[in-house]
Amino acid sequence: MDPTSTPRHPDRFRMGATDPIPSSSPAFGTPARPFRLPKAHAPPTKTSILPILLPPATLRPVAFRTFTRKHNLTISSPALQTLAVFVGKNCGSGWREEGLAEKVLDEVAKIWKRAGGGVIVEEGKGASLKAILQTLEGSMSGGRVVAGKGNSQDGPGKTSSFGVDVGRMDSNNDHSQGSFTTRAGDVEEDESRVSFHPRHWLKVIDAFDLPRLTYNVDKKYFEAFKSKPTLFPPPSHKTALFRDRYNLVYQRLLRNESFQSSLGVTGMPPLQRSSSNLGTQQSYKLTPIANLLGRSGTSHLLLGLLSISPTGDLSLVDLTGTVVLDLSHARMIPEDGAWFAPGMIVLVDGIYEEEEMVKGSVLGGNTGVGGAIGGHFVGVSICGPPCERRDISLGTGTRQGSGDLSSSGGFGWVDFSGTGSERAQGARMRRIQEKCLRSEAEAMESTARLKVAVLNEVNLDNMKTLDALRKVFSTYNDLALSERPQTFVLIGNFVQKAIINGGGRAGSIEYKEYFDSLAVVLSDFPALLQHSTFVFVPGDNDPWASAFSTGAASTIPRQPIPELFTSRIRRAFATANSELDRTQTSEPPGEALWTSNPARLSWFGPVHDITIFRDDIAGRLRRTAINTKADEDEPDTTMHEALDGATNQAVSVAPDLDQPNGASLDGVSVAASMARKLVKTILDQGTVSPFPLQLRPVLWDRASAVQLYPLPTALILADSETAPFCMTYEGCHVMNPGRLLPEGDVQAVRWVEFDVLRNRGRVKEERY
Known part of the structure; x- marks a missing residue:
């Protein structure tokens, strides 16, 4: 070796290759040739880009095509402005011709969704848009995104292909846009720490704990109320109550295929018509009431709220005005298939007629008090708005012939019940449900079943009720553990007379004694108390x-x-519970829960959403419903056929529907016909209280708790004045257990047994 030559130490060079320090001293191993980094560690070649000023309006079409159509996201105006500055700075003049902007925006959308961002791309909502852009800027060269060392990973807490740590982007569970998002690192929990007992995933949701959401017409999305709820809100909140109800029905109706100018949204059930001379596709338009002025003698389709005017006339109200209704010749669609009462939102097809000149003034050309216009609207047909299935509202329905998710609805990111949204938690909860049922089946060596026993009108001041409860509990106590209900729902009224504070026959002291008597009955069945959850709903x-x-x-x-x-x-x-050793099992202890009215049962988050409401709705509907005198000769118009299809959706009655002996109409018992009428009225209106506030008062700041949007998977409509029934309408299974003690039969007890997995109920009856 030449002593004057520079020694070579390839290992040392390799170790220090990431940050070489050239030196003329042989002691530091100076390379004999110019040092070259390996290609794998070479930094990306930077290409100079001349920044441009890109207006947000110019970038909007590309952003809409990328975020909305491709990724089903909505971008806010501030976020669009931020992206326009970023694209103009990093992509330059080639943002459009070379397609640089679309590729960058596509990568931003992917990272946003991986980071747990909500459906609205907005700074501070879900993931951090600024953090994504800052990280992405370091990975760009020549207006293009260059992948770094890491590869895209789907696991929790791992980085994306551009170094964005999706596990560190905190969503803060922000409900300002009504969405539920979690940290990506929390999506996949350690299975060793997750309980796989089904009752562990049961949650009873009080109405006062539900998210307070309102529909934003401009953003077409749900937002949380910013003000705190109070029992004495300003009068504007009363107006907002009905306005929100109208907006919900309106946006739901416009997504129906028959109300769209194009072919419609794939996956939506069309409004079927029995015959049509205008082809298979036709769109229908809604006319605002204010637009009726000056159009006397023309036919229109109106959507509005039925109300009684100060003069005592039946009127129709929408956001633009009020018009007097004349339903003396109107046809109800379907005939005797639903109730229509003041407080409901309805579709009315008819002709507007202006008033003639009276005493030198034209009454039909001006608006009066409260936006009322002159003249009247002669209704030809009236019906409720068509119902919308839960999967359509959440945007989780599949398109025809493909497995892709439908973009209609688009509210899958909204957390309506406080248990997580369908898009954020649905897939994970279904995997947990499958594991829970599998582990439960292996432990029981039988098929795992989730049952709910629903008992209504449990009058504890009646001694026969205690005997009936003892019969029901003994029936289930004798069954195997896998056949017993996981939950018992006991619904009031728990006394036949109203409790008045101050003593007397129905005082608070006596009321406590009634529940003490129930405690004595429950103590005789410790097995049920150890392995079940009892839910009490007041009347x-x-x-x-x-x-x-x-x-x-x-x-x-x-x-x-x-x-x-x-x-x-x-x-x-x-x-x-103290008598049972739970050290060898993960089963939670039995418990008694007292909840509000209405209330919700959530099983596995958004997978099973069960709404419970106690009210004698059918009797109130019969007392307040309007009557019409329909002409025998119905005009043959396609509008009537479309309205008929809009409301006459299939109602499948359960095979085990309890139909008491009695009169029948067209092969259907009167009880079944009344049940269909009640179910259709409530679900079409999308609320459990479609009445004026003077008939059924609603707390203004808690009005969202009585909404049925999206439809729950099941609805327990506890009406003591209606015969028991179980039926399915638009995918929502509706059950009414009736009275625990049927009238006229002193030795029978009746209740409903609901199978959560099959989403089917069954009316059961025992004699004691």
Whole structure:
């Protein structure tokens, strides 16, 4: 070796290759040739880009095509402006011709969704748009995104292909846009820490704990109320109550294929017509009431709220005005298939007629008090708005002939119940459900089933009720553990007379004694108390609302029964659980829960959403429904056929529907016909209280708790005045357990058993 030559130490060079320090001293191993980095570690070649000023309006079409059509996201105006500055700075003049902007925006959308961002791309909502752009800017060269060392990974807490740590982007569970997003690192939990018992994933949601959401017409999305709820809100909140209800129905209706100018959204059920002379596709337009002025003698289709005007006339109200309705010759569609009462939102097809000149003034050309226009609207047909299936509202329905998700609805990111949105938690919860049922089946060596026993009108002041409850509990106590219900739902009224604070025959002391008697009955069945959850839902006669309503319709949602009356029942559950050793099992202890009216049962997050509401709705509908005198000769128009199809959706009655012996109409019992009428009316309106506030008061700041949008998977409509039934309408299974003790039969007990997995209920009856 030449002593004057520079020694070569390839290992040392390799170790220090990431940051070589040239030196003339042989002691530092100076290379004999110019040092070259390996290609794998070479930095990306930077190409100079001349920044341009890109207006947001110019970038909007590309952003819409990339974010909305391709990734089903909505971009806000501030976010669009931020992206326009970023694209103009990093892509330059080639953003359009070379397609640089579309590729960059596509990568931003992918990282946004991986980071758990919501459906609206907005800074501070979900993921951090600024953090994504800052990281992406370091990976760009020549207006193009160059992948770094890492590869795209789907695991929790891992980085994307451009170094964005999706596990570190905090969503903060922000409900300002009604969405539920979680950290990507929390999506896949350690299975060793997850309980696989089905009852662990049961959640009883109080109406006062539900997210308070309102529909934003401009953004076409749900937002959370910014003000805190109060019992004494400003009068504007009363107006907002009905405006939100109208906007929900309006946006739902416009997504129907028959109300779209194009071929419509794929996956939506069209409005079927029995015959049509105008082809298979036709769109129908809604006319605002204010636009009727000056169009006397023309036919229109109106959507509005039925109300009684100060003069006593039946009127139709929308966001633009009010018009008097003349329904003396209107046809109800379907005939005797639904109730129409003041407080409901309806579709009315008819002809507008202006008033003639009276005393030298034209009454039909001006608007009066409250936006009322002169003249009247002669209705030819009236129907409710068509219902919308849950999967359509959430945008999770599949297109015809393909497995892709439908973009209609688009509310899959909204957390309506506080348990997580369908898009954020649905897939994960279904995997957990499958594992829970598999582990439960292996433990029981039988098919795992999730059952709910629903008992309505449990009058504890009637001694026969306690005997009936003992019969029901003994029936399930004798069954195997896998055949017992996971949950018992006991619905009031728990007394026949309203509780009045101050003593007397129906005082608070007696009311507590009634629950003490129930605790004695429950103590005889410790196996049920150890392995089941008991849910108690109050009625109008239960405290404390009945103290001032004296049994009349109280405000909803209403608070649960106070703990003052339930101490003995809680003690019975604590005693039963103390007798069972749970060290060898992951099953949660049995418990008793008192909730509000209405309330919700959530099983596995958004997978199973069960709404419970106690009210005698059918009787109130019969008392307040409007009557029409339809002509026998119906005009043959396609509009009538379209309206008929819009409301005459298929109602499948369960094979085990309890139909008492009685008169029948066209092969269908009167009880089944009334049940269909009740179910269709409630679900078409999208609320459990489609009445004016003077008939059924609703807390203005809690009105979203009585909404049925999107439709729940199941609805327990506890009406003591209606015969028990179980039926499915537009994918929502509706059950009415009737009265626990049927009238006229002193030795029978009747309730509903609901299978959560099959989403089917069955009316059961036992004699004692």
